[in-house]
Amino acid sequence: MQITRIDDYRWRVEAFGRMNVPGIVYTSARMLDQVRQEEALNQVANVAVLPGILKASMAMPDIHWGYGFPIGGVAAFDWESGVVSPGGVGYDINCGVRLASTDLQVEDVRGRMKGLVDALYRNVPSGVGSTGSVKLSPKDQKKVLAQGSQWAVDHGYGTDEDIDHTEDRGCLAHADPEVVSQRALDRGSNQLGTLGSGNHFLEVGVVEEIFHPQAAEIFGLRLGQITVLLHSGSRGLGYQVCDDFLAVMGKHVKTLGIELPDRQLACAYIHSEQGRRYLKAMACAANYAWNNRQILLHRCRETFEEALGISPRALNMRLVYDVCHNIAKKEEHIVDGRPRTVCVHRKGATRAFGPGRSEISADYREIGQPILIPGDMGTASYVLVGTEQAMLETFGSTCHGAGRVLSRKAALRQSKGRSIARELEDQGVLVRWTGRSTLAEEMPEAYKNVSQVVDVVHGAGISRKVARLKPLAVVKG
DNA sequence: ATGTCC
Numbered sequence: 001m002q003i004t005r006i007d008d009y010r011w012r013v014e015a016f017g018r019m020n021v022p023g024i025v026y027t028s029a030r031m032l033d034q035v036r037q038e039e040a041l042n043q044v045a046n047v048a049v050l051p052g053i054l055k056a057s058m059a060m061p062d063i064h065w066g067y068g069f070p071i072g073g074v075a076a077f078d079w080e081s082g083v084v085s086p087g088g089v090g091y092d093i094n095c096g097v098r099l100a101s102t103d104l105q106v107e108d109v110r111g112r113m114k115g116l117v118d119a120l121y122r123n124v125p126s127g128v129g130s131t132g133s134v135k136l137s138p139k140d141q142k143k144v145l146a147q148g149s150q151w152a153v154d155h156g157y158g159t160d161e162d163i164d165h166t167e168d169r170g171c172l173a174h175a176d177p178e179v180v181s182q183r184a185l186d187r188g189s190n191q192l193g194t195l196g197s198g199n200h201f202l203e204v205g206v207v208e209e210i211f212h213p214q215a216a217e218i219f220g221l222r223l224g225q226i227t228v229l230l231h232s233g234s235r236g237l238g239y240q241v242c243d244d245f246l247a248v249m250g251k252h253v254k255t256l257g258i259e260l261p262d263r264q265l266a267c268a269y270i271h272s273e274q275g276r277r278y279l280k281a282m283a284c285a286a287n288y289a290w291n292n293r294q295i296l297l298h299r300c301r302e303t304f305e306e307a308l309g310i311s312p313r314a315l316n317m318r319l320v321y322d323v324c325h326n327i328a329k330k331e332e333h334i335v336d337g338r339p340r341t342v343c344v345h346r347k348g349a350t351r352a353f354g355p356g357r358s359e360i361s362a363d364y365r366e367i368g369q370p371i372l373i374p375g376d377m378g379t380a381s382y383v384l385v386g387t388e389q390a391m392l393e394t395f396g397s398t399c400h401g402a403g404r405v406l407s408r409k410a411a412l413r414q415s416k417g418r419s420i421a422r423e424l425e426d427q428g429v430l431v432r433w434t435g436r437s438t439l440a441e442e443m444p445e446a447y448k449n450v451s452q453v454v455d456v457v458h459g460a461g462i463s464r465k466v467a468r469l470k471p472l473a474v475v476k477g
Numbered sequence: 478a479t480g481t482c483c
Binding site: 067090091092093095128129187196197198199200233234235236238239240242243326 | 478479480481
């Protein structure tokens with residue numbers, strides 16, 4: 001594999017073998033060494049072999065090894081001649097992040113964080129297999145899958161503004177519950193309003209620095225403000241949809257005569273029966289995830305009010321934005337100077353639409369889309385804004401987080417004999433968690449430096465820094 | 478990520 005430096009932030013994986021396009025990796029000289037040791041670069045090259053891929057197989061600076069496609073990967077396929085692949089979306093369909101602002105300043109919660117985080121831990125179910133308080137009839141469950149966030153708001157979990165400030169208004173329109181397996185439906189029947197485990201979290205933070213005052217003001221962010229950041233996905237339902245369609249496509253792809261460099265790249269042409277069914281089922285899982293995050297936000301509002309003894313009005317917890325970072329979407333982009341309809345796979349990558357795109361909430365359309373980048377639980381999270389450069393280069397996409405550097409196993413090994421909770425507390429971060437090994441697997445050293453990751457996408461111009469948030473309290477699954 | 482092995 002030959003890798004050529006383009007500039008300070010871009011490296012090209014030269015096309016070889018059956019690659020249709022080159023790979024482009026957004027990174028820095030410093031982080032490239034970490035990437036080189038991984039299988040992830042081979043995965044970037046593998047994706048370039050798939051039929052109908054346009055421009056390049058791209059990777060963001062938080063790239064790491066994933067199922068088939070790398071996490072941090074962006075790949076767009078021609079809508080007419082290209083493929084869709086469950087591995088290009090990931091097991092957690094519409095895993096995503098939402099950020100809420102409040103009218104509280106950090107002084108207002110000083111000395112009250114312990115009570116708050118205990119209440120959040122009590123009220124927001126977390127951990128593998130956790131179940132929530134929202135019970136769905138089979139009929140309601142299908143409505144959730146078809147309607148996404150709207151179902152939650154219609155049932156008292158949130159406001160119309162929440163929907164305005166959610167990517168795709170919290171609903172992919174082509175969702176068809178009839179193509180979702182009974183097993184997936186069963187797994188999702190009692191998990192709405194639950195956090196999940198692994199890297200999913202609920203974080204109370206404070207706005208620590210502002211880089212782009214105009215965008216920060218439009219997004220409703222100011223220094224010293226208390227914020228809530230939620231990271232969760234489609235739980236067991238999305239996992240099952242992915243699993244079901246990997247099996248379908250694994251079989252199907254063998255009939256197509258596409259020679260895959262990796263079986264995990266199982267795919268189908270977008271217009272095939274299998275491709276269309278996957279996209280319909282994926283949309284259902286995406287809608288489930290938006291509904292889930294909407295209910296989680298509602299629980300946060302209730303819990304802040306209860307734990308701090310304040311009114312909804314005094315709290316004024318408003319959704320800044322909700323972004324998904326595991327999805328395949330039909331979008332219009334300019335490719336080689338002409339408009340094309342494409343299927344963009346963002347796997348551990350965030351939409352980063354620049355100013356003017358009609359898909360962005362009217363409140364933000366002039367400045368660009370808010371982008372939410374969670375870091376590790378001890379360091380920081382970032383708010384960015386989408387740019388015209390992202391539209392030109394990356395199909396309007398950017399990074400999604402810090403990205404792992406240690407496997408879960410390696411993190412466990414390195415944390416032996418330490419108290420990660422104590423270490424975090426010493427750094428001013430209160431943590432509550434469910435899983436036995438979650439904190440160790442998720443310790444700050446298991447991740448790349450999020451500031452370095454963000455500096456790459458900012459430096460490359462595919463998004464722009466708006467604000468940095470510092471965690472004060474974290475609930476993990 | 479995941480009822481972390483139907």
